[in-house]
Amino acid sequence: MQSQDPLAQLAPLRLPADPHWWPPAPGWWVLAILFLVAVLSGLYLLLRRHRRRRYRRTAVAQLENCYQSIAANEHLPYLNECNRLLKIVALRSFPQRDVAALSGQAWLDFLQQTNPKPDQQAFSKSLNTQLYAKNSAVKPAEIEHLHRSAKQWILRHRAAS
Template identity: 30%
Template sequence: MKSNPTGLDQLHDIITAAPAPWWPPAPGWLWLLAIVTILLIGGCIWGIIHYQQNRYRREALAELAQLESNAAHSQYQHSQHQHTTLCGMSTLLKRTAVTAFPRPEVATLTGPAWFAFLDSTGNTRFSEGLGNKLESVIYQITDQPLQASEITALIAEIRIWIRQHQQANDPAKSGTTDTTASKQEAA
């Protein structure tokens, strides 16, 4: 008997292809992996740079905490100790500003101009009287020390300024030049 080529006895199981291997992936996945890796490396580098650039803030906040602790453990009523503590806070504020901003712009500022600078760069309220109290205690040793609430408010404002001040843009990095200096040289 002749076999029928279309008969059911001639049917075999369908042979499927082997599953696609996981490695090496398709080129699209390789591109995605490369882009994600570059973004992760870039993010890590940015994070490290940002962390290093804000080191002065962490150091200033640590020093402020130490000054605050020293002031809290001693009596605020002692005028000489209060004077020393407040001088340390003022010096810390100026050193932090000189670190963050160009020295010629900051180093010469005193009085209302200094307080206006602090207010404009750090969203603080030194011009509303706190700065004047700090300045009067530093430059005029009096028998009337500041109240504990005034010192607490002053420390809070210094802490806010250290945390929130906006750093100046470096003209050398941004490609801009100081137009006032070049106008004075031209004249």
């Protein structure tokens, strides 16, 4: 016997399958490509900056080695090496015509002007006077201050654009 309700004779509704997550819509592809380009560009810029600053890391390592090898009351080799490294870094970062001939007070003024955090005593007269004075005693505190100042200048000087 058949039922009176014709809807009861219908088969149950079949729902469509859930949409898959792959392949994404075209907008997601564009967004993924833009993200990839941004990440690769950022990595390229970081690598380029890292390579451009290699001279700074090398100079600081040499400065640290020289500072560690200071013999008792033998500060002149350290002062000479510190001055030499500062000059090398300056020649690498600034036009040679502006830096090569500097010495004495003009050299200290240049270091002070290009120092990112100007400190009145960053490069005290110990660098200038002790380099050219014979048998003059340098206080260990002055050497330590000079070492910190030189290291800071090498790492953070404002290079010529």
